[in-house]
Amino acid sequence: MTRAPHAYRTIQVPESRRDEVFELDRLAFALTADPEVDAVVPDTLDWDRTMAVEQADGQLCAVHASHRFSLAVPGSAVACAGLTWVGVRPDHRRRGLLTSMIATHFDRSLARGEPVSALFAAEAGIYGRFGYGSAADNLRLTVPRGAALRPVAGSAELDLRLESADEAAHGALIHDLHEAAASTRPGWIARTPTLLRSRHLADPRAWRDGAEQLRIAVVSDASEVRGYALFRRKESWSSPAGPTGTVRVSEVAALDPAATHRLWSFLLDLDLMTTVESPMLATDDALVSLLVNARAAAGRVSDNLWVRLLDLPVALGARRYATPLDVVLEVTDSALPANAGRWHVRTDPSGTSGTAVTADTVADGGFGHPAEVRATDAPADLTVDVRELGAAYLGGRSLAALASAGLVVEHRAGALLRTSAAFGWPVAPVCGWVF
Numbered sequence: 001m002t003r004a005p006h007a008y009r010t011i012q013v014p015e016s017r018r019d020e021v022f023e024l025d026r027l028a029f030a031l032t033a034d035p036e037v038d039a040v041v042p043d044t045l046d047w048d049r050t051m052a053v054e055q056a057d058g059q060l061c062a063v064h065a066s067h068r069f070s071l072a073v074p075g076s077a078v079a080c081a082g083l084t085w086v087g088v089r090p091d092h093r094r095r096g097l098l099t100s101m102i103a104t105h106f107d108r109s110l111a112r113g114e115p116v117s118a119l120f121a122a123e124a125g126i127y128g129r130f131g132y133g134s135a136a137d138n139l140r141l142t143v144p145r146g147a148a149l150r151p152v153a154g155s156a157e158l159d160l161r162l163e164s165a166d167e168a169a170h171g172a173l174i175h176d177l178h179e180a181a182a183s184t185r186p187g188w189i190a191r192t193p194t195l196l197r198s199r200h201l202a203d204p205r206a207w208r209d210g211a212e213q214l215r216i217a218v219v220s221d222a223s224e225v226r227g228y229a230l231f232r233r234k235e236s237w238s239s240p241a242g243p244t245g246t247v248r249v250s251e252v253a254a255l256d257p258a259a260t261h262r263l264w265s266f267l268l269d270l271d272l273m274t275t276v277e278s279p280m281l282a283t284d285d286a287l288v289s290l291l292v293n294a295r296a297a298a299g300r301v302s303d304n305l306w307v308r309l310l311d312l313p314v315a316l317g318a319r320r321y322a323t324p325l326d327v328v329l330e331v332t333d334s335a336l337p338a339n340a341g342r343w344h345v346r347t348d349p350s351g352t353s354g355t356a357v358t359a360d361t362v363a364d365g366g367f368g369h370p371a372e373v374r375a376t377d378a379p380a381d382l383t384v385d386v387r388e389l390g391a392a393y394l395g396g397r398s399l400a401a402l403a404s405a406g407l408v409v410e411h412r413a414g415a416l417l418r419t420s421a422a423f424g425w426p427v428a429p430v431c432g433w434v435f
């Protein structure tokens with residue numbers, strides 16, 4: 001097991017120490033215990049994957065956990081260790097505890113056959129040093145009520161019903177549509193294990209910030225459900241001009257453009273509301289194209305998933321490439337030396353080799369080229385750190401853009417543009433929920 005700094009030891013935490021883990025988490029994140037929250041929000045920690053650092057007297061000083069996810073990558077999916085619950089007691093910060101926990105996480109993820117790790121970063125400056133690359137952005141739009149949408153045939157004919165969101169009534173519907181609507185978008189992650197689905201619909205009063213309970217709008221055609229939106233409204237009567245409520249949308253999933261249009265038409269025209277806040281959207285989300293006047297929508301872009309390639313040849317072989325590719329990468333990786341060195345990445349025009357061995361293949365219509373990834377002594381075409389490969393892995397970050405910042409170096413003319421095109425993908429990556 002990875003060595004903790006002097007005077008500390010790394011342990012796997014048993015569930016019997018749950019209260020200590022939760023207290024540490026509250027200390028790290030400045031949270032207050034709330035019995036109502038604890039009563040309705042399920043504990044989603046996987047205790048086989050919950051690790052801590054304790055000092056000699058047994059006090060827990062740092063904790064981290066992970067989930068085994070299937071992460072959608074361009075043209076496929078890969079087993080992924082979703083790192084979460086990272087926290088260090090404020091009085092034990094900056095002594096190397098996170099650094100030791102990351103080494104533990106890497107060792108254990110590799111031992112479990114998870115070639116990739118992904119996370120949402122609490123602060124953007126934390127994880128790059130460990131080889132995580134910022135691999136996706138999300139867009140949050142604030143749209144005025146009544147914003148016009150371009151027309152979509154069939155939208156008006158769809159039935160929409162509004163209900164209070166409830167796990168027993170809507171859990172299966174949400175899970176199925178969440179998967180069917182977006183599982184070919186790189187960055188998409190299913191909410192497994194099941195407790196993560198329950199947590200997604202948990203609705204304690206303390207999480208509402210004064211808004212109403214969680215609502216769901218469900219759109220159907222004559223035969224089946226085509227989409228849903230989860231949202232809450234927050235009333236406001238403080239303006240002399242009249243009510244100025246806000247619609248806070250937390251998730252929209254739809255199977256087709258008509259259902260997408262129907263849902264947003266409803267959300268953008270609710271009485272007593274003046275503002276509609278979108279959930280985390282992909283930067284190419286349909287709403288951006290539907291808005292007649294996108295300038296009227298204030299947008300904020302921020303980092304979404306961070307990706308770390310743990311087993312580089314397996315990870316690079318687990319995705320597809322948008323164009324044929326034949327490149328030698330000189331990779332640096334200070335934390336995982338097995339990844340360092342030269343790698344020949346070559347797509348196979350016959351499409352018969354290089355598909356993921358660790359992944360469930362996603363139905364994608366066969367777009368893109370699988371690749372073989374082998375160690376080589378051939379001269380390098382590009383030099384790149386594993387962090388930049390993680391950033392480019394989901395197809396949303398251009399290697400050429402990273403090169404313009406000096407983070408990728410080209411040794412053979414043309415290799416940079418060709419490799420950037422191959423690593424890119426027509427669908428922007430995003431994970432629409434935070435784990």
Ligand SMILES: CC(=O)SCCNC(=O)CCNC(=O)[C@H](O)C(C)(C)COP(=O)(O)OP(=O)(O)OC[C@H]1O[C@@H](n2cnc3c(N)ncnc32)[C@H](O)[C@@H]1OP(=O)(O)O
Pocket residue numbers: 028029083084085086087088089092093094095096097098099100119120121122123125126129
């Ligand atoms: C995936 C998730 O769960 S994200 C949640 C992360 N958790 C939090 O933000 C909760 C509050 N913060 C904390 O618990 C801790 O401060 C942590 C986890 C961010 C850092 O833990 P530490 O044990 O202090 O980190 P450690 O001592 O190993 O520091 C390693 C390096 O990262 C740097 N670093 C640590 N935290 C930060 C930060 N927030 N911003 C920038 N740099 C940081 C340190 O300065 C150090 O740099 P150096 O190698 O150049 O000296």
